[in-house]
Amino acid sequence: xxxxxxxxxxxxxxxxxxxxxxxxxxxxxxxxxxxxxxxxxxxxxxxxxxxxxxxxxxxxxxxxxxxxxxxxxxxxxxxxxxxxxxxxxxxxxxxxxxxxxxxxxxxxxxxxxxxxxxxxxxxxxxxxxxxxxxxxxxxx
Amino acid sequence: xxxxxxxxxxxxxxxxxxxxxxxxxxxxxxxxxxxxxxxxxxxxxxxxxxxxxxxxxxxxxxxxxxxxxxxxxxxxxxxxxxxxxxxxxxxxxxxxxxxxxxxxxxxxxxxxxxxxxxxxxxxxxxxxxxxxxxxxxxxxxxxxxxxxxxxxxxxxxxxxxxxxxxxxxxxxxxxxxxxxxxxxxxxxxxxxxxxxxxxxxxxxxxxxxxxxxxxxxxxxxxxxxxxxxxxxxxxxxxxxxxxxxxxxxxxxxxxxxxxxxxxxxxxxxxxxxxxxxxxxxxxxxxxxxxxxxxxxxxxxxxxxxxxxxxxxxxxxxxxxxxxxxxxxxxxxxxxxxxxxxxxxxxxxxxxxxxxxxxxxxxxxxxxxxxxxxxxxxxxxxxxxxxxxxxxxxxxxxxxxxxxxxxxxxxxxxxxxxxxxxxxxxxxxxxxxxxxxxxxxxxxxxxxxxxxxxxxxxxxxxxxxxxxxxxxxxxxxxxxx
Numbered sequence: 001x002x003x004x005x006x007x008x009x010x011x012x013x014x015x016x017x018x019x020x021x022x023x024x025x026x027x028x029x030x031x032x033x034x035x036x037x038x039x040x041x042x043x044x045x046x047x048x049x050x051x052x053x054x055x056x057x058x059x060x061x062x063x064x065x066x067x068x069x070x071x072x073x074x075x076x077x078x079x080x081x082x083x084x085x086x087x088x089x090x091x092x093x094x095x096x097x098x099x100x101x102x103x104x105x106x107x108x109x110x111x112x113x114x115x116x117x118x119x120x121x122x123x124x125x126x127x128x129x130x131x132x133x134x135x136x137x138x139x140x
Numbered sequence: 141x142x143x144x145x146x147x148x149x150x151x152x153x154x155x156x157x158x159x160x161x162x163x164x165x166x167x168x169x170x171x172x173x174x175x176x177x178x179x180x181x182x183x184x185x186x187x188x189x190x191x192x193x194x195x196x197x198x199x200x201x202x203x204x205x206x207x208x209x210x211x212x213x214x215x216x217x218x219x220x221x222x223x224x225x226x227x228x229x230x231x232x233x234x235x236x237x238x239x240x241x242x243x244x245x246x247x248x249x250x251x252x253x254x255x256x257x258x259x260x261x262x263x264x265x266x267x268x269x270x271x272x273x274x275x276x277x278x279x280x281x282x283x284x285x286x287x288x289x290x291x292x293x294x295x296x297x298x299x300x301x302x303x304x305x306x307x308x309x310x311x312x313x314x315x316x317x318x319x320x321x322x323x324x325x326x327x328x329x330x331x332x333x334x335x336x337x338x339x340x341x342x343x344x345x346x347x348x349x350x351x352x353x354x355x356x357x358x359x360x361x362x363x364x365x366x367x368x369x370x371x372x373x374x375x376x377x378x379x380x381x382x383x384x385x386x387x388x389x390x391x392x393x394x395x396x397x398x399x400x401x402x403x404x405x406x407x408x409x410x411x412x413x414x415x416x417x418x419x420x421x422x423x424x425x426x427x428x429x430x431x432x433x434x435x436x437x438x439x440x441x442x443x444x445x446x447x448x449x450x451x452x453x454x455x456x457x458x459x460x461x462x463x464x465x466x467x468x469x470x471x472x473x474x475x476x477x478x479x480x481x482x483x484x485x486x487x488x489x490x491x492x493x494x495x496x497x498x499x500x501x502x503x504x505x506x507x508x509x510x511x512x513x514x515x516x517x518x519x520x521x522x523x524x525x526x527x528x529x530x531x532x533x534x535x536x537x538x539x540x541x542x543x544x545x546x547x548x549x550x551x552x553x554x555x556x557x558x559x560x561x562x563x564x565x566x567x568x569x570x571x572x573x574x575x576x577x578x579x580x581x582x583x584x585x586x587x588x589x590x591x592x593x594x595x596x597x598x599x600x601x602x603x604x605x606x607x608x609x610x611x612x613x614x615x616x617x618x619x620x
Contacts (some may be wrong), residue, residue: 010181010207075327119407
C-alpha cells in the first residue's frame with residue numbers, strides 16, 4: 001500500500017497518510033487503521049455488513065481523529081472489520097460514511113496488533129502541493 | 141531531541157531550563173548513557189510540554205526509563221495544585237492503573253525445574269492472553285458496578301484470593317471516589333468481557349527466581365530470599381480503561397477552548413481539578429483503577445490454582461504470597477511538603493511507580509519500618525528488580541520512581557532487527573522459556589528493544605530515590 005507509511009516512534013506506531021484529496025485522505029487513514037490491526041488469512045471479506053457512521057470534529061484534524069476513534073470502537077466494541085469506506089458527506093467538521101465489512105472471524109482474519117487508542121499526539125493534517133498529508137500516532 | 145538543551149546537575153540528573161511559556165523547569169533522571177539515548181527521541185520535548193500545564197508544582201519530571209510517549213513522556217511525573225491545577229487523562233494514560241504484582245512462593249528452582257515446562261504451558265492455557273482476549277469471569281451489570289467501586293476486594297469476595305492480599309496492594313486495591321455513573325456504555329461493554337485477562341503487547345506473566353539480594357533487611361521484610369521462586373504479573377484495566385481515557389480525552393479536547401488553557405499538544409487536553417469535568421474524570425479513572433486491581437487479583441488467584449494443580453501441592457506448600465501490587469499509570473491525590481507547608485497535590489504518574497519511604501502511612505504496616513516495595517520489570521531476558529522507596533523521593537520526585545526499563549527501539553525497528561532470528565530460541569538459550577500468542581509480539585518485545593534495566597535502576601539507587609533490594613531472573617514468560 002502506498003497511501004500510507006510508518007514512521008518510527010519509540011513506544012507506539014506512527015503512520016503518515018497521503019491522499020489526493022481531503023476525502024481520499026480520510027478513506028486511506030481508515031484503511032491504514034485496519035491494516036495495522038488485521039491480517040486477512042483468506043482473500044477479502046465475503047459476508048457483508050453495512051454501517052453508516054457520522055462523526056463530528058472541531059476542525060479537520062480533530063475530525064480525522066474522531067473518525068478513526070469511531071472506527072476503532074466499531075472493531076473493539078462490535079468486532080466489525082472494515083473492507084470499504086465510502087464517503088457520503090464531508091466537510092471540515094463533519095463526515096458521514098457508508099462502511100462495508102464483516103464481523104471479525106478468526107478463521108479468516110488474524111489480529112496483528114492491538115491498538116489501544118488513536119492519539120492526538122503530534123497530530124498534523126496538512127495540504128501539500130498536490131495532495132493532503134496527515135500524521136497520526138496509534139497507541140499500541 | 142530537537143532544540144532542547146539539557147544542563148547536567150549531577151551524575152544522575154539533567155535540568156531542562158524553563159523557557160517560553162513553561163511554568164516550571166524540567167528535571168530528567170538519567171546517567172550519561174541514558175542521556176545519550178534521549179537525543180534520539182522527543183521525550184525531552186514532552187517533558188517541556190508538560191511544564192506548560194496550569195498549576196504544575198516544582199518541576200516537570202522524567203524518570204530514567206523515560207521515552208517518547210503521547211502527550212506526557214513515558215516515565216513522566218507531574219504534580220498539580222488542587223485549586224489552580226489540572227487533571228489530564230493523557231497524563232494518566234490509556235491503560236489506567238497498568239501495574240505490576242509480585243508474588244513469592246516457598247518453592248525453589250530445584251523443586252520445580254523438571255516441571256517448569258508443564259507449569260508454563262498450564263499458565264498459558266489458564267491465563268487468557270492475547271489481543272482482545274476475553275476472560276473466564278462473566279460479569280453481570282450489577283457485578284461490574286461492584287468491581288468498579290470495590291476493586292480487588294470484589295475479587296476476593298467472589299472467591300479469587302485471600303483477604304490478606306489486600307494488605308499489600310497499593311491503596312488496599314481500591315481507589316476511593318469511583319463512580320460508575322461517569323463511565324460510558326461503551327467502556328462498560330468492553331469491560332464486561334475482559335476481566336481476568338492479561339492482554340497483549342508488553343503485558344506479561346513471568347516465573348522468576350530471586351537471584352541476588354542487595355539489602356538483607358528490606359528483603360527479609362518483603363519475604364524475599366535467594367533461590368526462591370516468584371511470579372510477576374504486568375497488566376492493567378484492559379479495554380475498559382482505554383475507553384475511559386479515550387472518552388474523556390475527546391471530551392476535554394472538545395471543550396479545550398472553554399478552559400482557556402493553551403496546549404502545546406492536544407494530547408495534553410485537561411480539565412481543572414476543581415471543575416465538574418475534572419471531578420468526573422477522577423471518578424471515572426478510579427473505576428478504571430479498581431477494575432485493574434480486580435483484574436490482577438483474579439490473575440494472581442488463577443496462578444495460585446495452576447501452581448497447586450500442576451505441582452500437585454497444597455496451598456500451604458506452595459504458599460504463594462503477595463509481596464506488593466503497584467500501579468504505574470495513575471493520578472493520585474497525595475500530600476507533600478511544599479516549602480514547609482503540607483499540601484495536597486494531584487500527582488500524575490505516567491509510567492512511574494509510587495516509591496514511599498519508611499514511616500509513610502500509605503506503606504503497608506508490615507513494611508512501614510523499611511518502606512514501600514517498588515517493582516521494576518525489565519525486558520524478557522533479564523528479569524525484574526525490587527527496590528524500596530526512600531525519603532528523598534518525597535522531596536524530589538513526589539514520591540515516585542521509574543516503572544521499567546523503558547523502550548529504546550520502536551516496534552518496527554525491533555521487528556526489523558529480529559528478522560531471521562528466533563527470539564524464543566535465543567531466550568531459551570538464556571534460560572527463559574517463552575510462550576507467546578504471536579511471533580510478532582516476541583519480536584516487538586525482544587530484549588534489545590529495551591534499555592538496560594540495570595542502568596535505569598542504578599540511577600534511582602544512586603540518586604537516593606529508591607534503594608535496590610533484590611534482583612529476580614526470568615525463567616519463564618507468557619505473553620499475549
